Amino acid sequence: DARVTQTPRDKVTEMGQEVTMRCQPILGHNTVFWYRQTMMQGLELLAYFRNRAPLDDSGMPKDRFSAEMPDATLATLKIQPSEPRDSAVYFCASGLVRNEQFFGPGTRLTVL
């Protein structure tokens, strides 16, 4: 039963700390997405990779956020320094181009 995994599931941290979220996409999928979801904004695309190359990170605040895919089995999203307004649920999803996305369970981030 192939699924996207994300760690950690919950993270509470203090303002100014670095946060790293990890995602293992489904084997064979060539697209990986990072989304942020809040009650107010809904699901926002932060970054989009195809074949490990970043295609779109226009939705990501570049001064503090960074996204990478060091290999096909790992995608990371880093926030440094974190701020209270970054509190949200962060989803990773993977898929094949033009097909549906499979979402991971999400990381609930709280920045105090």
Next chain:
Amino acid sequence: GQNIDQPTEMTATEGAIVQINCTYQTSGFNGLFWYQQHAGEAPTFLSYNVLDGLEEKGRFSSFLSRSKGYSYLLLKELQMKDSASYLCAVFSGTYKYIFGTGTRLKVLA
């Protein structure tokens, strides 16, 4: 700009039929997806339309009109477990996935 509109909330009764509308304005079009998201969970795929017309999948159907920039999701024989948010997403001509803010559906007994 690129925009997707959905109603914020809808309420319906168990056993009834409900239609959730989605209108979009995007730079090009390469397909429209519907996802279901239960509270506290991740979105899960429901349907995909790339050509005009109706796609049926059990109790759920999705319709697309590309000329009108319009889609709807039809849920029949509503069950309590259908209470969830329903997200409309467009795969645009610039190969971006754009999500609407979702429609929260409440099914009443």
